[in-house]
Amino acid sequence: MKCPGQDTQYWGYGAIFEADCPECGTTVEFFKDDTMRTCKGCGKRLANPKLDFGCASYCQFADACLGSLPPELLAEKRNLIKDRVAVEVKKRCGKDFARIGRAARLAAHAEQIATREAGADLAVLLCGAYLAALSREEAREVLGAITAPEGLITEVTALLEGDTPDHKADANRMILEDARRIADEEDRCGGSPLDEAAFEEGLARRLKTAGAVDEARRVLVRP
Structure with a gap:
């Protein structure tokens, strides 16, 4: 079963967007359900800047969604x-x-x-x-x-x-x-x-x- 927010049939404009890597300035493409992306310019792992972690305190899919996040963002769930x-x-x-x-x-x-x-x-x-x-x-x-x-x-x-x-x-x-x-x-x-x-x-x-x-x-x- 998939989190409704991850089902592409419900996606609209803005579901795919770009952000600049804070380390090297390379443009990184994000899908709205990405928790992390790797910058092709410097290899840094970047958290999705538009991802709202508010659902993490109650959603049954939170562990699957957020399992790859760094410790400081996992602490936010807590x-x-x-x-x-x-x-x-x-x-x-x-x-x-x-x-x-x-x-x-x-x-x-x-x-x-x-x-x-x-x-x-x-x-x-x-x-x-x-x-x-x-x-x-x-x-x-x-x-x-x-x-x-x-x-x-x-x-x-x-x-x-x-x-x-x-x-x-x-x-x-x-x-x-x-x-x-x-x-x-x-x-x-x-x-x-x-x-x-x-x-x-x-x-x-x-x-x-x-x-x-x-x-x-x-x-x-x-x-």
Whole structure:
């Protein structure tokens, strides 16, 4: 069985196009369903510049389509799963907008902290941040429902349960804990800003990462 997007009977204008090799400038011809092409000028393997990898997080043909992609593009498939997790969490929270808002804030803080800290795995971290709004059983159900890779399920489950034996997982855990502390402080303050002295004497001392201190100051401290 073939992915509908690869069936030539559905192709129209623009299904075949050209792009210049960024290494040598040679014109390379692409078909719309090509994931990679080899430049005849320099031999470099080029990813299709018009290929949208958004389908890779759910399509049953994704492994066949993307199996030849370089690691950095395969990593994008893994990262796309967090968006599906966010949607599923929102569905399960129903009209509990406070819980939905809390999950979104937790994920946003975690992502901002991760940009300032080395070693985090955003796919694992953000899935964990969104799923923290649910019970552990519900979290596993969500990951199973979206057919997340088994390795990702294992890592996210370990993050949520606090069982993080390696360095990268430990970085994820510290960032998620700090993001949770920031979200807790936001709830406690109810929108009222902190002054710098109160922040330094209180929350700043409880945060484990420098990136979290920066993020907390950005969202909580009076300018």
